[in-house]
Amino acid sequence: YFGIPNQDQTCTMVMGMWELLDYVLFPLLSLNETLAIFLVACIVTTLVNLCYKLLMDQEEVRKLKQKQRELQLKLKEAQAKQAVEELNKYFDEALQVNARLMRLMRKPMIVSLIPAIVFLPWLNLHFAALRIESPLGTIPFGWIGWYILVSIPLVFLTKKLLGVEI
Secondary structure, eight states, X not given: OOSOOOHHHHHHHHHHHHHHHHHHHHHHHTSOHHHHHXXXXXXXXXXXXXXXXXXXXXXXXXXXXXXXHHHHHHHHHHHHHTOHHHHHHHHHHHHHHHHHHHHHHHHHHHHTHHXXXXXXXXXXXXXXXXXXXXXXXXXXXXXXXXXXXHHHHHHHHHHHHHTOOO
C-alpha cells in the first residue's frame, strides 16, 4: 500500500516518533526540567550550526562578508561626498553580495528546520505544564521561554566553537 496514510496511520507514525525520541532521550526525562530543556537546546543549536557549517561554503561566506564590509565603507565615503552615481554603483554591488549570501544560506536554513520540527513538539509534549522559577521570578512563557533564553547565547557559543560563518 503506497497511498496517502489515513488519520489513524498518521497518528501511529507520530506516536512512534515520540516513543523513539523518548527511548533515545530518556536520560533527559529523569533530570531536573530546566537542565533537560537546557541540554535539548544544546543539542538543537549544535545540530543547526552543524547544518550551516557542513552545507555552506564557509570560505565563500567569509569572502562575501569581507566584501560587504568593504562596500559599506565605500558607501559611507560616497555618501559623504554626495556622489549619487557611486552610491548607486556600490548599492547595486551590495545587493548582489547579499543575494549571493541568501542563496548560500537557503539549503542549510531548510535542513536546520528539521531539528526544530522534531525536538520542539517533543519538549512541549513533556514540559507543557512546566513553570520555570528563576531568581527574577517565574518565566512567563514556561518551557519555551526558558528554551529561548538559553538558546540565544548557545547559538553564539556553538557558532564560535564550530567556526561557523553566517
